[in-house]
Amino acid sequence: MRLGFRPTSFSLKYRDQRSSIGMCLTETLDEMVSTGTLSPELAYQVLVQFDKSMTEALETQVKSKVSVKGHLHTYRFCDNVWTFILQDAVFKSEDRLEQVKRVKIVACDSKLLTQ
Amino acid sequence: MANNVSAVYIHVLDDVISKVRDEFINYGVGEGVLNELQALWEVKMRQCGAISGNIERSALPKNAAPITPVHDLNVPYEGPAEEYETPTAEMLFPPTPLQTPIQTPLPGTNDPSMYNIPTGPSDYAPSPISDIRNSIDLKAGRPGSYMQPPSPWMSQRPLGVDVNVAYDEGREEPDRGSSHQHATQDFFMNSSGKRKRDDYASHINSGGYIPQQDGSGDVTIELSLTQDVVSQVKTSSIVQDQGTADSKFLSKKAEPALMLPQHDGIHDEYDDLFHLQGVANEDYNTPGDHVELRAATPSVGTPKPSKNDAGEDDEPPLNEDDDDELDDLDQEEEETNTQHLVLALFDKVSRTKSRWKCTLKDGIMHLNNRDILFNKATGEFEF
Numbered sequence: 001m002r003l004g005f006r007p008t009s010f011s012l013k014y015r016d017q018r019s020s021i022g023m024c025l026t027e028t029l030d031e032m033v034s035t036g037t038l039s040p041e042l043a044y045q046v047l048v049q050f051d052k053s054m055t056e057a058l059e060t061q062v063k064s065k066v067s068v069k070g071h072l073h074t075y076r077f078c079d080n081v082w083t084f085i086l087q088d089a090v091f092k093s094e095d096r097l098e099q100v101k102r103v104k105i106v107a108c109d110s111k112l113l114t115q
Numbered sequence: 116m117a118n119n120v121s122a123v124y125i126h127v128l129d130d131v132i133s134k135v136r137d138e139f140i141n142y143g144v145g146e147g148v149l150n151e152l153q154a155l156w157e158v159k160m161r162q163c164g165a166i167s168g169n170i171e172r173s174a175l176p177k178n179a180a181p182i183t184p185v186h187d188l189n190v191p192y193e194g195p196a197e198e199y200e201t202p203t204a205e206m207l208f209p210p211t212p213l214q215t216p217i218q219t220p221l222p223g224t225n226d227p228s229m230y231n232i233p234t235g236p237s238d239y240a241p242s243p244i245s246d247i248r249n250s251i252d253l254k255a256g257r258p259g260s261y262m263q264p265p266s267p268w269m270s271q272r273p274l275g276v277d278v279n280v281a282y283d284e285g286r287e288e289p290d291r292g293s294s295h296q297h298a299t300q301d302f303f304m305n306s307s308g309k310r311k312r313d314d315y316a317s318h319i320n321s322g323g324y325i326p327q328q329d330g331s332g333d334v335t336i337e338l339s340l341t342q343d344v345v346s347q348v349k350t351s352s353i354v355q356d357q358g359t360a361d362s363k364f365l366s367k368k369a370e371p372a373l374m375l376p377q378h379d380g381i382h383d384e385y386d387d388l389f390h391l392q393g394v395a396n397e398d399y400n401t402p403g404d405h406v407e408l409r410a411a412t413p414s415v416g417t418p419k420p421s422k423n424d425a426g427e428d429d430e431p432p433l434n435e436d437d438d439d440e441l442d443d444l445d446q447e448e449e450e451t452n453t454q455h456l457v458l459a460l461f462d463k464v465s466r467t468k469s470r471w472k473c474t475l476k477d478g479i480m481h482l483n484n485r486d487i488l489f490n491k492a493t494g495e496f497e498f
Contacts, residue, residue: 020165020486021124021479025131028155037148045138046131046152053130058477058488061123066480066489068457072471072496082461082473086496091482093489098482103455105494110460110476 025050066093070103080109120486121166128156165486455482459492471496 029046032038070089076082084105091098132153139149160166459478464471475492 020163020481021127021160024159024163024165025156028152028159031155032148032152037151038144039142042135042138042142042144046135049134049138050127050131053127053134055477057123057127057130058479058490061126062119062477062488062490064119064487064489066478066487066492068492068494068496070496072498075471075498077464082464084471084473084494084496091480091487093487096487098480098485098487100455100482103457103482105457105459105475107457107459107461107464107473107475107478110462 021054022050064093066091068092068105073102080112082107120488123488124160124166124486128153128160164484456480457482457492459489466498469498471498 025047029038029043033040033043068086068089068091070086072084073087074083074085076084082105084107086103086105087101089100089103091100132149136146136149139146157166457475457478457480459475462474462476464473466472471494473494473496475494476490478489478492480487480489
């Protein structure tokens with residue numbers, strides 16, 4: 001159900017476990033809820049706020065530019081979300097080069113983000 | 116720079132905490148809980164290396180709360196994440212009112228107005244969690260059960276791979292033949308349980324012939340099925356001039372049995388093909404014998420014209436299995452390495468022939484166990 005939850009698909013990305021910061025927060029919240037320290041409702045509010053803060057931080061605080069090159073193994077566009085799977089990809093940023101054998105890129109439509 | 120990432124994360128953390136402070140107060144939860152949250156979160160981030168320790172910020176006791184040991188984060192996420200998945204969902208959807216925290220996990224009713232955790236993948240179609248987990252775990256497995264059923268099932272000519280689709284089609288085409296009535300009835304039986312295929316398939320054999328609806332004709336043949344088809348067709352089809360009724364049916368049915376036994380009309384080109392191969396010369400006294408004779412051809416594998424026909428008239432192979440190795444490879448890799456992931460927004464994605472270009476914005480990259488943030492990214496991929 002996506003009623004009024006437009007940012008949700010986007011925000012879920014940052015909460016995704018493989019983003020360290022999101023994962024740490026989710027784990028922390030899970031623990032606190034399971035011990036009864038925190039109510040689920042409140043935990044949810046924290047996550048919502050986290051999404052907003054994360055988005056804002058990325059927009060304002062980060063200024064780096066990255067270039068990606070690689071072999072496209074899979075592409076998918078569904079529900080306005082692009083998913084690419086690259087093989088032998090190279091990520092170049094100002095000061096660093098990263099090479100990975102396989103990487104998944106998940107990208108939501110920037111125009112759909114509600115403020 | 117790693118420091119920059121740490122700084123951003125710390126900033127986010129502080130920002131979140133300060134903004135939820137009011138919420139906490141509104142809920143009547145003390146600041147102690149908030150502090151505990153902040154401390155726990157920060158500790159976890161330090162432990163997983165998302166934050167380096169040299170950031171100046173408002174002082175907070177680092178080890179204020181008792182901390183459960185974090186599981187080894189160098190181990191791929193698949194296992195631990197899944198351990199969290201189900202218990203989290205159960206714990207967070209307690210059947211009792213929200214204010215009462217429940218210690219024991221109960222299979223609570225799923226209240227959508229509550230905590231819509233990432234564990235509810237069906238709610239968010241583009242959810243990357245469901246995308247990742249499903250694509251890894253479920254989708255890899257499910258298409259297997261849909262599109263590549265085990266061979267004994269295939270050879271028994273099932274209804275169609277997708278039960279949902281077949282269910283509707285079965286309703287719409289009740290007139291295709293007497294044999295189809297079996298199909299319709301069985302549809303109703305089977306639509307609820309996909310695992311009943313085997314029982315259903317055996318029912319087909321005895322009942323009659325069901326046309327395949329899911330793709331190209333299959334080569335595997337059941338001898339007994341052919342016999343049934345022959346006898347059925349004999350009773351319902353039209354006799355032609357060019358041969359005895361028996362020979363016509365037998366020769367015809369055995370051949371397309373390799374492809375698709377027809378029951379919607381006998382007059383097609385297959386007739387002519389068979390004549391060219393001199394099939395009519397054979398003496399068919401007993402339908403049974405000659406069906407076996409014919410049907411034996413594919414099983415023996417003798418290169419006869421029938422074989423060629425099957426190859427030429429058959430639709431090109433689906434190549435269903437081509438990506439299996441690749442998929443498996445991908446899965447293996449994920450288990451051994453950390454999954455490299457980029458989460459971002461896209462501005463533009465375009466393609467020229469096999470060259471893809473995209474511009475991304477505001478993303479987090481998790482590569483080689485490191486988090487990198489970017490404001491803009493350009494991608495060039497070769498498909």
